[in-house]
Amino acid sequence: MNGPWRLSSGLGRAILTCGSRCAHSLRLFPRTMHFSTEERGQAGSTDYRLYFKGADGKYISPFHDIPLYAETKTEDEIPAKKSRTNGKEEVFNMVVEVPRWTNAKMEIATKESLNPIKQDTKKGKLRYVANIFPHKGYIWNYGAFPQTWEDPHHMDEGTGCYGDNDPIDVCEIGSKVSSRGEVIQVKVLGVLALIDEGETDWKVIAINVEDPEAEKFSDIDDVRKYKPGYLEATVNWLRLYKVPNGNPENQFGFNGEFKDKKFAQAIISTTHQYWKNLIQKKIDGGSINCMTTALHESPFWCREEVARDIVESEPPLTTPGPVPAEVDVWHYVNK
Template identity: 60%
Template sequence: MSFTIEERGNPNTQSYRVFFKNAEGKYVSPFHDIPMYADETQHIFHMVVEVPRWTNAKMEIATKDPLNPLKQDIKKGNLRYVANVFPHKGYIWNYGAIPQTWEDPGHKDSDTGCCGDNDPIDVCDIGSKVCSRGEVIKVKVLGVLAMIDEGETDWKVIAINLEDPEAKEFKNIDDVKRLKPGYLEATVDWFRRYKIPDGKPENQFAFNGEFKDKDFAINTIKVTHGFWKALISQQTNAGGLNCKNTCISGEDSSFCCSSDEAKTVVEATCPCGNEDSIPLTVDKWFYYANN
């Protein structure tokens, strides 16, 4: 199963969108139409790459837009770029989401004591390859970090690209500690402090910031898949989320989106044009003492 992207609008502007197509060239939603599993028997998952490693643009699946393309988050009317908190530069992994998952804001997690953040579950790919924006890769799950972001549960799955040359050597979270020393500590540090330049406090973590293992992570993903199933079957109120899809819902469902309707959605956006420059301030480094 393969997927391609179609860029629309001008990169580095608010018009920019990344739409997804399946192998037949039909538009699909990366939130709903891309299967969660790449290989269920081996617990291999699909990951939609939103932000390639070393970049700063806060791209994300637009859960409230038709077809849920990737677009850059907006903060106070401007495109959002994640700040560099020394010694980190941009995202330190390929960052993205597992499709067909949803952290239900109406469900209080028994471990974290907080409700979900209303998004697909996040993934950090620790492989050596720098992926492309919109790339759909297959990942092996290794563990998970339970971040509490402004009072919401925001799971961070740790995984490795199945195509990574070293993927076979990684079977659980302890292998990351052994083979990539310092990476997990840097991950906690990154998530703890990345919002400080925006004037926000440090993020907190459940389990004292300790990573849970592969089995815990896979179970957490399955739980969020269950929440998504309830969402897409209209057992849960979608709120402001756009659940239109081209592959999952039957023709009698209000969530069903025909190929013609999907094409109309894409054609309503601007064709891909020249990119704007990225503000020089994005390269600024911020320094804070570790507490």
């Protein structure tokens, strides 16, 4: 393309607009959006941060600036209401926070500017999930759907609990071990309602559309068919993972029943709407940081140089710190 092009964004979609020499604008919807990451600080310490960049190299928020839907099907919706399809499947972007078989409890820092990924802490100590025999760390690629928010002001009728104030969580069950900060495209298969400390904490079951067996999976029953025992292991893991630290077992809504794809997509749509209300300042987000560099219509939009200054104020990447020996201990918990 010729001419001075600049990238701006509507809520949930990218808009490529030409400069002053052009009398018109074009809206382009790439099949796959590309993102990169930049590490700061020391991995294995409280100052570690993983920041995100868009395809143009500008810093973005993985919470607010990466679209929920992998691609829109129409040019007239802001935010986009429809997704790219893979055959008959809707396809969503997933931000991978924790690669399978790892233990560090990494998460999008919802209360920090630009929402980098960092390691969670409790009482000033870095958090690692325990190994529940026979598993090592997380048993899926674990992450979140961008542009979703479990509203803590809203009580879910099905669970009787309020939202947990985070983006909705995703358990990706494909064969590949993803990388921290990777943005992958997934199709949704079902959802489980975890009740974590009295809050609704949805766990969406999904599979990477690039997985060699992805075409076999259309709904939650296909997981039972082609990955026998995986759903049962998921429930047991989520129920017990805090027990080695002296906490009680987690509970579930719907008696621990996995809901199907249609139910899951309705939950995702609802939490996407809650996020829209948040980013458009229609609801008080409290301590949630809504800084965005791509969503120009949002009252939380900031200039590129502001975002750059935030990242550059963080310490440079250094050699990773030591991992505590207890991270590799196996725990045997009665089920």
